[in-house]
Amino acid sequence: MLRRRPAEGPFALVHRSRNTEHLHCLNEIAERSGLHRGMTLADARAICPDLITRPADIVREAAALAALHRWMGRYAPMVARDGSDGLIADITGVPHLFGGEQDLRADLHARMARAGLSVVSAIAGTRGAAHALARHGGGIIPEGRLVDKIGPLPVSALRIDTETTQALGRMGLTRIADLITQPRAPLARRFGSGLILRLDQALGHQPEPVAAETEAPHFGVRMTLPEPIGLQADVMAGLTRLLERLCHTLGQHHMGARRLRLDLHRVDREIARVEIGLARPMRNPERIAALFSKGIADVEAGFGIEAMRLEAHVTESLPPEQIGGGQAMRHEDALADLFSRLGNRLGFERVLRLLPAESTIPERSFLLAPAAYSEAAPPPPRTGPERPIIIFPPEPVAIRGMDHPGHPPVRFRWRRMQFTTMRATGPERIAPEWWLIDPDWQSGLRDYWRIETREGPRLWLFHTPQSPAWSVQGEFA
Amino acid sequence: MRPEFVQEQLFRLRSARVHEVEGRGRRAFALFQAAHHAGPLIWILPPRARHLPMLRGLPEGVGQRLHVIRPITEIDLLWTVEEALRSPAVGLVIAEPSSQLSLTAGRRLQLAAETGQTTGVMLIREGQGSNAAETRWHCDPIASTDIASADHDSTLHHWSLNKNKKGTTGSWILHWNGATAAFNLVSEAGQRHHAAEASG
Structure with a gap:
């Protein structure tokens, strides 16, 4: 039986189930005053008014x-x-x-x-x-x-x-x-x-063996140092040893680390924590150590570090692979290393790749997905009207001269520049997705035009007939 | 030398160096180069950029190889460019620095490009380049004045090579529709002649 005693006097953990609070766990003093497990909290309070309670955390x-x-x-x-x-x-x-x-x-x-x-x-x-x-x-x-x-x-x-x-x-x-x-x-x-x-x-008339369940492998290693250390090189050396052990364990279980956490226990009982992520599961000590170097450089060693603990708290399966698989594999590794480095400094949500999406709405026709957590997918075949190479949030244009309904403006100003329409292709009508509320599409339907201007740029303009206005949303090659 | 061969070589960037592009058509030029480079592509957007490459509009074969990096600060951007250039796995690095590139930054990027054998294209604003650049291009989309042709997918570009450390400069007008790697040079006698004179 597991009982914690973090407080003086009668103490109990309370668990709420079926709308009543029960004593989940209690200490010796509480037990001696006549309380027992499973008792409702109201009863317990009546018996022992100075009972200290805390909610129980079943998971922990x-x-x-x-x-x-x-x-x-x-x-x-x-x-x-x-x-x-x-x-x-x-x-x-x-x-x-x-x-x-x-x-x-x-x-x-x-x-x-x-x-x-x-x-x-x-x-x-x-x-x-x-x-x-x-x-x-x-x-x-x-x-x-x-x-x-x-x-x-x-x-x-x-x-x-x-x-x-x-x-x-x-x-x-x-x-x-x-x-x-x-x-x-x-x-x-x-x-x-x-x-x-x-x-x-x-x-004992019937046998009942103890069936020990296989333990989930634990990917954590620790090292206690005889003397506190403070030099960056020493910490890196310690880390290298820890990584070797950890990667060996990972290798035995055919797993690869995805996120690692290094706890540096300082002499003054503070813990400095360095956490890194990897662009793909990996168990190569040298390559992981390289990613830690920046985080370790920023750690304040204080009076010295006396213990180190390294844990791969996020792991993914990584079956053994043939090594030295030619240039293609080396390049793949190098790219994964690059994304790990970039992700650890900028954040993995800033290292992105473009993925196709099922939507006719231009802004939602592709997704930006973190490159470390997605696979490249070929874009859909180019069908239908042409699309610009660059897209940006709609920017309104000021129309100069006459406005012919149903036709693109002859002259307009955009980004403080004057443009004259030379050739227009369109319109392509795109209706908003009514099942999604998008504030950008509050203005209703859009008629998209590819406008070739006399000044050179080929722009993607749209007109919103339900609330008449013209905006630019993209630029063609 | 066969004429097609010359045409193919025309816009090939010297590898393992950093090049600069300015002008309104610089992003189109970068994508043109992306279509002509094998391997993973990295596009580093400026901090707080509102524009994005649109997947469906990119040239063939570029979309699935393209990675977009969005750094938070200008310093992070330069660091990212250097790291990406130094990686041997990357085919082409496209970056949009939003401020003037110093000579030091330019030199460092060249060194990184040499280390990783990677080519870089910096999309700079007018006059914000660094002297360390291998080549500097000025790219503008131009309107096709030939109304008579009535060709609806006329996408003319005026690309001029203004600075070249190891070669001649030049100026070309070409037709590239942004869908494939193929392009057509427009034989505009006057322009070609003028360019040749200027470089000679």
């Missing part, structure tokens, strides 16, 4: 349990989660390494207490018995005394649902010992085979 709690799960590997090779708040380890053949079961449990408790966690643990011959005892006081059940020890525990300790517990209660069967003495057949008929299975598992 699970992450903390996962970290503990990893740490438990020091006690046994097979560790699994047990419910939302417990861990179960198969310590068969292990205790003598720690000097016996007593010492193992004492060691576990000492280490947990040092970490500020109050835990309850139990060692038993079966998984069910260990589960039951861990949730009801904890302790060690010696060989052969299983029935004596778990007999006095309530039936709810058997991992059965509340309905069955209540039904058993009505029958007067409240302790496990009561169940053991009952004939099995009527029990199974009345409460289903689930109860018998749980009972057998607790007593």
Whole structure:
């Protein structure tokens, strides 16, 4: 059981479910004053008015349990989660390494207490018995005394649902010992085979192995330095070592890093963080180190850096590739390096590529997508009326002379220059996409014209017949 | 030498150098060069630029190779140009610096271009170039005065080479419609003759 104790006095984490707030987790003092898990907050407040509460963060709690799960590997090779708040380890053949079961449990408790966690643990011959005892006081059940020890525990300790517990209660069967003495057949008929299975598992009549789930690989490495360092070259040297280890791990799992984070722990307990992104998944130490150099140069080392931690927190699958695949591949690598460098200084959202989009609206006929997170796509074939090479937001033109309805202006001014229309091609009518509200298209339909001017430029003008005005939106080659 | 060969060589930029283009038609010239260069293309827009290359209007084969970089400041722009030029993977770098290029900046860009064997085209405003430029072009779209032809896709350009460190200058009128890499020189005797005289 995992319990945090960050405050003095009674403290509880509160979780809101089904419109009421329940105590999710509470500390020892709160427990001693008569509170228990699952109690509503209102009841808890009535019993213990000075209870301090905080909302529970289920996600982070699970992450903390996962970290503990990893740490438990020091006690046994097979560790699994047990419910939302417990861990179960198969310590068969292990205790003598720690000097016996007593010492193992004492060691576990000492280490947990040092970490500020109050835990309850139990060692038993079966998984069910260990589960039951861990949730009801904890302790060690010696060989052969299983029935004596778990007999006095309530039936709810058997991992059965509340309905069955209540039904058993009505029958007067409240302790496990009561169940053991009952004939099995009527029990199974009345409460289903689930109860018998749980009972057998607790007593060891049915096997129940600890299925240790495969752990998600963790791409993080750390290094503690004997002496604080402050020189940029030293940090880079440390980083190179970390990167080598990290890239080796990444390689084993066929993964490539997409974002990396380097934490530099300073002597004064401050943490300087350098984060970089990569234009594509990569696990090449030299090329990644080059991207860190600028960020590291900006770090204030203070009195020195005593520990470094490097983590690839965003990874993508990167199967092994044949290296030295000719010039094309080298160029691809070089381009990815360039985009990584540009992206880390300018931001990856400023290194873009043009992608075709399904829209007749000129502004939306293509997308600007970050080059690092998209694949190049061939533009659609050139069909229909010609399009300009450069597009910009519409700029109004001032019309000089007579305005002939339905015809482009003969003379107009745009960007403080005078233009005379020599030849006009059009109109091409484009209707706004009514399903999207676009303030630029509030003026309604547009009639686009390609205007060749006597002055040279070939412009893309449009007329909005619903609110008469002329604007320029592009320039042709 | 066959005439077509000469024509093909005419607007070829010296590789691994940085060139400058000014005038109203400079973006068209840059795209013309993009169509004539293989490999990835990088277009670095000026900070807070409102214009964009329009995918459907670009010459054939340019759209999928083009990358648009939008730096925030002028300093970032110069840094980006240098980094892009230094990368051996890039085919052509097009950049639009919005202020005068200093001689130092120009030299640094030339060195970067030599390191990466990449060609660069700076789209500069009139008179804002640097002396380090390999060539400087002045490009203008011009109207086809030949009304009689009634040819609707007449896209004439007047491109003149005003500065050339390792060769002659010149002035050409050509027809390029912006859709493919192909172009036609307009044989305008007077213009050609005049250009030859000027360069000689």
